[in-house]
Amino acid sequence: MKLIVPASSAFLLVLISNFPSWADGLVRDGHVYGNHTDLILTDEQKGALKKGQAKIRLTAEQKILLKHLPKGANVQEVSVLPKTSHTCTCELENVAVQVSPSKIEIADDLFGRDLAAEIKEEEKSRRELEDKELAKEHSSRGSKEFLLYEEASRLYYGNKTQLAIPKLEQALQINPRLNRAKRMLNEIWNNLGVDKEQKGNLKEAVTCLEKSLGYSTDSDSVLLARKNLARVRKKLGKS
Numbered sequence: 001m002k003l004i005v006p007a008s009s010a011f012l013l014v015l016i017s018n019f020p021s022w023a024d025g026l027v028r029d030g031h032v033y034g035n036h037t038d039l040i041l042t043d044e045q046k047g048a049l050k051k052g053q054a055k056i057r058l059t060a061e062q063k064i065l066l067k068h069l070p071k072g073a074n075v076q077e078v079s080v081l082p083k084t085s086h087t088c089t090c091e092l093e094n095v096a097v098q099v100s101p102s103k104i105e106i107a108d109d110l111f112g113r114d115l116a117a118e119i120k121e122e123e124k125s126r127r128e129l130e131d132k133e134l135a136k137e138h139s140s141r142g143s144k145e146f147l148l149y150e151e152a153s154r155l156y157y158g159n160k161t162q163l164a165i166p167k168l169e170q171a172l173q174i175n176p177r178l179n180r181a182k183r184m185l186n187e188i189w190n191n192l193g194v195d196k197e198q199k200g201n202l203k204e205a206v207t208c209l210e211k212s213l214g215y216s217t218d219s220d221s222v223l224l225a226r227k228n229l230a231r232v233r234k235k236l237g238k239s
Helices: 007-018 043-050 060-065 115-139 144-157 161-174 179-198 202-214 219-238
Strands: 036-040 055-057 077-082 095-100 103-107
Touching: 036 060, 043 055, 077 103, 144 161, 144 179, 161 179, 179 202, 179 219, 202 219
Parallel strands: 077 095
Antiparallel strands: 036 103, 055 077, 095 103
């Protein structure tokens, strides 16, 4: 079984790793977790929120109070969430929490955030990195380590995972910077760990996931391995 993580999910994991203060969510103890700015709601805004409206338009006076957040100079409206919300901030921009019937707290770090632009920039960076790695690997085609990687790849995708592992390990002994081999080992050990978890072999699952973490080459794979490892260790502690 091969685990496929959607690109959008992988990107969100990267955002979390880049902004660790967001990883615990937007709200804690009924207030914005982190820097925030208090705003008093107008009667019109309070009425809109009572009717279930998700966004409110900022008044000129409120914009003045937000001048210390220059990134949000052009923001005209904010999404308002209840103080009981449990949500990750990785998908949020221009958001506030209603802490009382007449007051909201603007999340300063998310005010003026352009999520679409961040996604575009992240995708650009990924493509540039992949192009550089591909260029390096093209220059090494025919080398012993690359031939071992290609052989391992054929074995892996031919459902002969256990035969692929030593080939990849040999390739990395020759060239420890062959990231494609690391990524494949990361995926192999992650999938083996998840498979053993599903079969109830929790100790073996932990061993596999620890190996997966050791072969992580980027923040996406690190976070995925840590998440899976934490889940299995928690189960193991309860068993």
